[in-house]
Amino acid sequence: MSALLDTLRGALGAAHVLTHDDPGADLSAWEQDWRKRARGRALAVVRPGSTAEVAAVVSACAAAGVSIVPQGGNTGLVVGSVPDDTGTQVVLSLTRMNRVRAIDAANLTITVDAGCVLQAVQETAEKAGFLFPLSLAAEGSCTIGGNLATNAGGTQVLRYGNARELCLGLEVVTARGEIWHGLTGLRKDNTGYDLRDLFVGSEGTLGVITAATMKLYPLPAAQLTAWAAVPSLDAAVALLGLAHQHLGAGLTGFEVMGQFALSLVDKHFPQQRVPLWTEHPYCVLLENSDNESEEHARAQFERLLETAFENGVVSDAVVAENLAQAHALWHIRERIPLAQAEEGLNIKHDISIPVSKIPAFCAETDALLAREVPGVRLVNFGHLGDGNLHYNVQAPEGGDAKAFLQTMEERVNTLVFDAVARYDGSISAEHGVGSLKVDKLPGYKDPVALGLMRTIKQALDPHNTLNPGRVLST
Amino acid sequence: MSALLDTLRGALGAAHVLTHDDPGADLSAWEQDWRKRARGRALAVVRPGSTAEVAAVVSACAAAGVSIVPQGGNTGLVVGSVPDDTGTQVVLSLTRMNRVRAIDAANLTITVDAGCVLQAVQETAEKAGFLFPLSLAAEGSCTIGGNLATNAGGTQVLRYGNARELCLGLEVVTARGEIWHGLTGLRKDNTGYDLRDLFVGSEGTLGVITAATMKLYPLPAAQLTAWAAVPSLDAAVALLGLAHQHLGAGLTGFEVMGQFALSLVDKHFPQQRVPLWTEHPYCVLLENSDNESEEHARAQFERLLETAFENGVVSDAVVAENLAQAHALWHIRERIPLAQAEEGLNIKHDISIPVSKIPAFCAETDALLAREVPGVRLVNFGHLGDGNLHYNVQAPEGGDAKAFLQTMEERVNTLVFDAVARYDGSISAEHGVGSLKVDKLPGYKDPVALGLMRTIKQALDPHNTLNPGRVLST
Numbered sequence: 001m002s003a004l005l006d007t008l009r010g011a012l013g014a015a016h017v018l019t020h021d022d023p024g025a026d027l028s029a030w031e032q033d034w035r036k037r038a039r040g041r042a043l044a045v046v047r048p049g050s051t052a053e054v055a056a057v058v059s060a061c062a063a064a065g066v067s068i069v070p071q072g073g074n075t076g077l078v079v080g081s082v083p084d085d086t087g088t089q090v091v092l093s094l095t096r097m098n099r100v101r102a103i104d105a106a107n108l109t110i111t112v113d114a115g116c117v118l119q120a121v122q123e124t125a126e127k128a129g130f131l132f133p134l135s136l137a138a139e140g141s142c143t144i145g146g147n148l149a150t151n152a153g154g155t156q157v158l159r160y161g162n163a164r165e166l167c168l169g170l171e172v173v174t175a176r177g178e179i180w181h182g183l184t185g186l187r188k189d190n191t192g193y194d195l196r197d198l199f200v201g202s203e204g205t206l207g208v209i210t211a212a213t214m215k216l217y218p219l220p221a222a223q224l225t226a227w228a229a230v231p232s233l234d235a236a237v238a239l240l241g242l243a244h245q246h247l248g249a250g251l252t253g254f255e256v257m258g259q260f261a262l263s264l265v266d267k268h269f270p271q272q273r274v275p276l277w278t279e280h281p282y283c284v285l286l287e288n289s290d291n292e293s294e295e296h297a298r299a300q301f302e303r304l305l306e307t308a309f310e311n312g313v314v315s316d317a318v319v320a321e322n323l324a325q326a327h328a329l330w331h332i333r334e335r336i337p338l339a340q341a342e343e344g345l346n347i348k349h350d351i352s353i354p355v356s357k358i359p360a361f362c363a364e365t366d367a368l369l370a371r372e373v374p375g376v377r378l379v380n381f382g383h384l385g386d387g388n389l390h391y392n393v394q395a396p397e398g399g400d401a402k403a404f405l406q407t408m409e410e411r412v413n414t415l416v417f418d419a420v421a422r423y424d425g426s427i428s429a430e431h432g433v434g435s436l437k438v439d440k441l442p443g444y445k446d447p448v449a450l451g452l453m454r455t456i457k458q459a460l461d462p463h464n465t466l467n468p469g470r471v472l473s474t
Numbered sequence: 475m476s477a478l479l480d481t482l483r484g485a486l487g488a489a490h491v492l493t494h495d496d497p498g499a500d501l502s503a504w505e506q507d508w509r510k511r512a513r514g515r516a517l518a519v520v521r522p523g524s525t526a527e528v529a530a531v532v533s534a535c536a537a538a539g540v541s542i543v544p545q546g547g548n549t550g551l552v553v554g555s556v557p558d559d560t561g562t563q564v565v566l567s568l569t570r571m572n573r574v575r576a577i578d579a580a581n582l583t584i585t586v587d588a589g590c591v592l593q594a595v596q597e598t599a600e601k602a603g604f605l606f607p608l609s610l611a612a613e614g615s616c617t618i619g620g621n622l623a624t625n626a627g628g629t630q631v632l633r634y635g636n637a638r639e640l641c642l643g644l645e646v647v648t649a650r651g652e653i654w655h656g657l658t659g660l661r662k663d664n665t666g667y668d669l670r671d672l673f674v675g676s677e678g679t680l681g682v683i684t685a686a687t688m689k690l691y692p693l694p695a696a697q698l699t700a701w702a703a704v705p706s707l708d709a710a711v712a713l714l715g716l717a718h719q720h721l722g723a724g725l726t727g728f729e730v731m732g733q734f735a736l737s738l739v740d741k742h743f744p745q746q747r748v749p750l751w752t753e754h755p756y757c758v759l760l761e762n763s764d765n766e767s768e769e770h771a772r773a774q775f776e777r778l779l780e781t782a783f784e785n786g787v788v789s790d791a792v793v794a795e796n797l798a799q800a801h802a803l804w805h806i807r808e809r810i811p812l813a814q815a816e817e818g819l820n821i822k823h824d825i826s827i828p829v830s831k832i833p834a835f836c837a838e839t840d841a842l843l844a845r846e847v848p849g850v851r852l853v854n855f856g857h858l859g860d861g862n863l864h865y866n867v868q869a870p871e872g873g874d875a876k877a878f879l880q881t882m883e884e885r886v887n888t889l890v891f892d893a894v895a896r897y898d899g900s901i902s903a904e905h906g907v908g909s910l911k912v913d914k915l916p917g918y919k920d921p922v923a924l925g926l927m928r929t930i931k932q933a934l935d936p937h938n939t940l941n942p943g944r945v946l947s948t
Contacts, residue, residue: 001491014887015893031775045718049848070755071771079869083563100577104712104828105830106715107861108718108829109828111765124597127882150664153662157661161639165635174926178922180920180923181920182923184859184898185898186826186828186898186900186903187826187860188627188636188860188862188900188903188904189826189862189903190627190900190902190904190905190906191901191907191918191947192907192919193676193926193927193930194625194638194668194671194672194674194675195923195927197672198670198672199668200667200668201664201668202668206667217718218718218719218722220722232481234874237580239578244692246765248694248723248724248765250722250765251631257929290722291719291721291723292774301764338678349639352661352663353660354581354660355582356580357581387581387662389663393571397813424658424660425660426658426660426665428660428663428664428665433666441666444655445666446656448648448653448654448655449669451652452654452934453666453667453669453670455933455934456672456934458933459930460926460930463679471667472666
């Protein structure tokens with residue numbers, strides 16, 4: 001291995017090859033996952049500064065038979081970007097590659113290095129007068145390369161799509177250490193297979209994304225936020241349909257929050273002043289982005305809510321009067337995971353279900369869990385507009401949450417995932433597979449799809465150099 | 475081969491296996507391509523009625539070492555869906571599979587057999603109160619399976635994307651004759667590699683698409699069409715930027731038409747009454763889809779055009795007063811290819827360029843062709859909003875067009891494609907590769923991308939059963 005380390009130091013400079021043998025070495029930032037579910041041990045952490053250096057790292061590791069774990073901001077939720085505990089893997093961190101390469105205003109595109117932090121991309125776009133719509137909780141730390149490798153979702157998917165839909169072109173280092181120069185800004189290009197989307201969402205198992213060309217949008221003239229209490233999940237789904245009709249593409253956010261989820265925010269962040277939650281089973285957060293004016297957005301919201309009241313799908317509602325109020329409402333939504341953490345350990349799910357089937361899925365699964373897991377408390381919230389629920393399970397009140405997780409996590413996962421399968425859903429909507437769900441996948445994924453995935457992995461990375469054991473078990 | 479034919483007759487019924495030995499056989503509908511550029515000869519044309527029958531056909535042909543040409547409406551423009559002339563290939567026609575399987579209103583999805591004609595999908599969606607936005611010239615004959623296999627574009631891509639972006643799930647028969655059940659209606663599903671987008675746009679070379687789940691949208695409350703004369707292509711690009719700003723997602727069409735293209739419509743369809751073309755180098759067709767009302771759409775259009783006049787990017791403009799006028803304006807745009815055909819043989823290009831580079835590309839390439847090809851006449855029009863031009867070359871006036879094509883087509887293609895490459899464009903924006911451009915591809919595609927494509931083809935279809943020689947040369 002020391003020969004490999006020498007090669008890497010020669011290619012990158014010794015300062016950018018970190019090992020446990022370095023004086024005062026602390027590699028925990030690269031070895032510990034975001035949710036602190038797994039701690040690995042790396043042979044080395046390498047920090048290339050250019051695409052050519054990434055290619056050199058991949059070539060050297062492949063030649064030495066050493067596997068690579070590509071890493072961006074290391075904020076993933078499924079243990080996909082930290083090394084295993086063998087001390088034999090090289091972590092390839094992209095964070096030194098953080099240049100904005102170009103903005104093309106007339107073409108509505110921005111080209112960035114993979115290591116650019118999402119928030120920096122958002123801010124660069126806004127300074128140039130454009131919207132880069134990908135937005136998620138970790139945006140201050142996660143990188144665009146990681147967003148693409150995991151096909152990240154977030155709060156604006158309803159209108160703008162996942163990371164995949166925002167991407168036009170990629171630069172990728174293949175498992176053979178070759179560079180694919182695919183940084184196109186074209187909206188239409190039918191010259192062969194869609195390699196871009198094969199790499200997007202492959203979690204670093206097929207290639208290392210080193211740069212991307214992403215779509216920009218005009219900045220909306222106004223963004224308005226409303227908070228509506230609904231009598232049921234059925235009503236929430238009906239409200240979504242009305243919102244699509246009334247707001248069209250102006251509907252940029254539609255988040256649902258169950259009463260217990262909101263009660264936790266109220267309990268742990270009392271200064272938040274959660275509206276309308278005490279009397280209603282669910283609240284919905286709606287966002288209307290308007291290319292005309294705030295007045296127009298407000299008038300549209302009022303017409304929508306009027307119709308919704310008349311149809312009985314909304315019980316009560318408030319529209320934010322100003323930006324501060326809008327931020328406060330979004331803040332409540334964003335506080336739910338933090339309130340959950342304050343309440344104690346819990347089991348997280350990131351599932352999707354066809355929107356039409358969500359009410360029946362929740363009715364059945366709520367009842368099932370209540371029956372099978374005495375005292376269970378459901379923290380149900382998420383991006384209803386995308387059919388994506390964070391259907392989380394909090395340990396029973398007052399009990400030993402750690403013991404609950406140890407004994408019940410597997411059982412709860414099985415109950416929830418089996419229900420998801422019955423309702424044609426997905427056991428990972430926006431977080432990916434990583435190593436956390438890799439053993440679950442064969443139970444829920446179409447076997448022909450799994451076979452095709454294995455064939456592709458074998459063809460593109462025959463020596464299993466890139467992120468082995470993630471997405472597909474080894 | 476007669477053993478294979480017996481097997482196919484056994485699986486599908488003799489009535490659905492057509493051969494040249496049948497009494498009065500005429501297979502020209504399946505053997506002749508749409509543009510009449512190639513006439514093949516099939517061993518047989520098979521017309522399965524179910525996905526299981528498609529799987530049986532693929533398995534039987536693979537076992538017999540016979541290759542398959544999947545075919546939908548056979549309206550492709552790059553000779554990708556007719557057999558070669560060896561008489562050894564089986565044409566697999568999907569047109570008997572034309573059921574709408576389901577509409578899910580709350581989930582905004584429609585699931586259809588691959589053989590459904592595009593217009594039938596549009597009409598079914600509209601009857602249910604929704605928009606299915608894929609729209610292109612051949613919509614009365616082309617099928618959704620063919621649209622997906624070629625990642626079709628059309629006139630609404632600016633807002634709704636190509637066929638790829640409209641697709642959520644697929645059912646596919648693989649080269650091994652297995653069925654992948656991937657008909658999901660989920661907006662978010664991060665459980666592994668993106669197989670859907672690998673099959674979409676692969677032109678039947680990796681699998682046979684048998685059904686798809688597609689996105690629906692709310693029907694707009696109003697659609698308004700405007701026709702603007704612009705002083706230059708630079709002005710057209712500036713107008714596009716203003717239209718994005720003013721109309722946001724309401725901007726559903728932005729087509730550019732050069733003066734010579736419009737002169738051909740005026741010449742061959744004098745009853746069309748083409749507005750504003752005589753005094754201006756380019757005209758632009760804009761469409762504004764509004765979820766509110768016609769009045770609102772009109773007010774928005776007026777504000778946009780006012781700003782455009784003030785900025786000098788529009789010289790003159792008319793807004794259609796009613797649906798009939800709007801249709802008449804679109805009709806002019808759609809007549810351009812027909813007017814070209816009336817004028818005589820011509821060389822077609824379907825190219826894309828980053829929008830920002832289109833004016834410079836056209837200035838350089840117009841001058842280059844004028845210099846290199848004396849008397850050349852450029853019919854330049856297309857989907858400027860997507861950076862997609864049909865940059866076509868009409869033979870010199872009065873000359874022998876057939877002789878011109880014979881001597882000049884290769885040279886003209888090289889001049890245009892080389893220019894496209896210099897401006898970071900694509901030599902096939904929406905039509906695909908087929909066999910027409912398969913030999914061109916290696917000259918213009920990134921070699922690493924081509925290598926990855928070959929690796930994938932080899933892995934998924936090792937015996938080259940599916941549409942050999944298309945997309946990738948054999």
